[in-house]
Amino acid sequence: KQEVTQIPAALSVPEGENLVLNCSFTDSAIYNLQWFRQDPGKGLTSLLLIQSSQREQTSGRLNASLDKSSGRSTLYIAASQPGDSATYLCAVNSNDMRFGAGTRLTVKP
């Protein structure tokens, strides 16, 4: 069974910092990996999707990388803003879709 781990569980940074969130998974036979954002009490919003054949994807200040062979993905957020405060979840799709526990990010003004 695919196991997904996210480190750190929580992160607090001052506004303007660049930061990296980590996701690791145990089975490299995946279709894709997806990063989501979740605001308190809300559903999940898709941020980036990386196909298994890709190494990275970028959207605005977000950059996600994938190293399938080592079972790792990172989400890089540049120039963080208070509006980035949320929980970030990675999901690994290998027929079903399995999630990490998330990283709760707080960006302080």
Added chain:
Amino acid sequence: DVKVTQSSRYLVKRTGEKVFLECVQDMDHENMFWYRQDPGLGLRLIYFSYDVKMKEKGDIPEGYSVSREKKERFSLILESASTNQTSMYLCASSLRGNTEAFFGQGTRLTVV
């Protein structure tokens, strides 16, 4: 835009009641999923379906069943609700294979 709609945002039910949570998607997706989300435990997969009338158990299917009679609708059924089923329930859908998954807004179920 893909839309995944869950029938209720908030629901309060009594112990022992039969509860139906409905999820509808409008993009002809083959795959549909039901998760529950609890503090400290993350999202746990209850059931998923990769086609009409097909279903697969996830990690925590006990106390739940599902129904997929039409491609666009995936229902989660709590046969006899219990207080330990109080949770946030999230539905998602995707095309088969290498595609993006989309989530509904969630249903916060409280069983009293």
